[in-house]
Amino acid sequence: MKISARNKFEGTVAAVTAGAVNAEVGIDLASGDKLVAIITLESARSLQLAPGGKVVALVKAPWVMLMTDGSGIRLSARNCLAGTVKTVTPGAVNAEVVVALPGGTEIVAIVTNDAVTELGLAPGVPATAVIKASNVILGVPA
Amino acid sequence: MKISARNKFEGTVAAVTAGAVNAEVGIDLASGDKLVAIITLESARSLQLAPGGKVVALVKAPWVMLMTDGSGIRLSARNCLAGTVKTVTPGAVNAEVVVALPGGTEIVAIVTNDAVTELGLAPGVPATAVIKASNVILGVPA
Amino acid sequence: MKISARNKFEGTVAAVTAGAVNAEVGIDLASGDKLVAIITLESARSLQLAPGGKVVALVKAPWVMLMTDGSGIRLSARNCLAGTVKTVTPGAVNAEVVVALPGGTEIVAIVTNDAVTELGLAPGVPATAVIKASNVILGVPA
Numbered sequence: 001m002k003i004s005a006r007n008k009f010e011g012t013v014a015a016v017t018a019g020a021v022n023a024e025v026g027i028d029l030a031s032g033d034k035l036v037a038i039i040t041l042e043s044a045r046s047l048q049l050a051p052g053g054k055v056v057a058l059v060k061a062p063w064v065m066l067m068t069d070g071s072g073i074r075l076s077a078r079n080c081l082a083g084t085v086k087t088v089t090p091g092a093v094n095a096e097v098v099v100a101l102p103g104g105t106e107i108v109a110i111v112t113n114d115a116v117t118e119l120g121l122a123p124g125v126p127a128t129a130v131i132k133a134s135n136v137i138l139g140v141p142a
Numbered sequence: 143m144k145i146s147a148r149n150k151f152e153g154t155v156a157a158v159t160a161g162a163v164n165a166e167v168g169i170d171l172a173s174g175d176k177l178v179a180i181i182t183l184e185s186a187r188s189l190q191l192a193p194g195g196k197v198v199a200l201v202k203a204p205w206v207m208l209m210t211d212g213s214g215i216r217l218s219a220r221n222c223l224a225g226t227v228k229t230v231t232p233g234a235v236n237a238e239v240v241v242a243l244p245g246g247t248e249i250v251a252i253v254t255n256d257a258v259t260e261l262g263l264a265p266g267v268p269a270t271a272v273i274k275a276s277n278v279i280l281g282v283p284a
Numbered sequence: 285m286k287i288s289a290r291n292k293f294e295g296t297v298a299a300v301t302a303g304a305v306n307a308e309v310g311i312d313l314a315s316g317d318k319l320v321a322i323i324t325l326e327s328a329r330s331l332q333l334a335p336g337g338k339v340v341a342l343v344k345a346p347w348v349m350l351m352t353d354g355s356g357i358r359l360s361a362r363n364c365l366a367g368t369v370k371t372v373t374p375g376a377v378n379a380e381v382v383v384a385l386p387g388g389t390e391i392v393a394i395v396t397n398d399a400v401t402e403l404g405l406a407p408g409v410p411a412t413a414v415i416k417a418s419n420v421i422l423g424v425p426a
Contacts, residue, residue, distance in 0.1 A: 021303030
């Protein structure tokens with residue numbers, strides 16, 4: 001697989017909860033982190049997702065929010081992964097920020113340059129990557 | 143809270159409709175505007191969302207579409223907020239556009255430079271910000 | 285309609301599957317391709333979506349992933365459209381890539397410059413555009 005998504009997390013299905021249209025999939029990453037994905041029920045069935053199965057979770061970098069101070073707030077986003085900024089690459093409007101998690105996973109986010117300034121994003125700064133479950137695409141071995 | 147999302151709207155929960163996997167949350171913004179968010183049922187429960195509760199709705203700027211002529215079309219997107227372009231900041235490929243709503247809320251969108259040209263986006267031009275409910279993240283006081 | 289979304293696909297509703305909160309809508313594009321969209325049930329009702337009805341599917345360019353080698357993987361994303369890269373316009377951090385489908389449809393994606401390099405994206409290269417169903421907004425004639 002060669003795909004443009006900057007974030008490709010390998011893991012194992014922990015649980016599948018089926019609704020009428022969508023399904024919620026819990027994933028244990030190899031790094032020890034956990035992810036939740038919302039996909040369609042049809043996809044969960046056609047990919048035959050079941051606990052123990054291997055999956056790769058794909059997330060585009062612009063779908064990742066970054067938070068440097070989460071005090072005083074609890075978010076609906078199911079994936080809040082705390083780590084440390086590794087690199088910041090500024091562009092004209094947006095910047096690419098890499099956050100390293102304790103387990104070794106690296107998450108790439110695209111945020112505005114304004115956000116980089118406001119949040120004081122720089123190498124070494126603690127930051128939490130926030131990913132909404134509905135923005136995770138899952139892949140399984142063919 | 144310090145978060146990279148350019149759009150942070152404070153409001154009050156108006157209604158919560160629960161499905162098997164997801165929940166729909168109606169929000170009354172302080173500015174008088176209304177928003178709809180789709181989050182997981184698990185999040186609605188863990189955040190204890192209920193009518194009257196305070197929330198902040200977070201939306202990344204690249205998740206906002208802009209429309210300058212909505213005549214002849216009705217959209218599935220639950221959030222269509224009509225206002226006026228305040229600023230346009232062009233980059234190499236994308237531009238950041240700020241739309242001011244009548245109630246005082248400002249919405250930041252990232253759209254392509256091509257879209258800025260085609261839509262004639264410039265300060266003073268009427269524009270509608272279009273946000274899909276599934277792209278809204280909610281936060282509650284911890 | 286004048287809207288910033290780079291991707292506007294005209295088609296006809298093939299099927300609507302209703303859940304408690306969301307609905308899945310199958311769409312036959314004029315080009316012969318098929319799309320799946322997840323919208324709220326409330327939107328499906330208010331737009332009176334039913335088989336045979338005309339719709340336009342809107343997708344922002346940053347919501348499109350590109351894949352050049354899909355061997356060995358099956359994705360949960362319901363929309364995987366195989367075509368050929370037509371143009372690549374690099375920016376500071378991101379690039380705009382246009383993929384032409386056999387039926388004539390063109391899909392615009394914004395991906396990072398790193399992805400362009402890794403995937404070898406250039407005019408003439410076969411590429412698959414991957415769009416999650418929950419990232420499709422539908423419009424109907426007013």
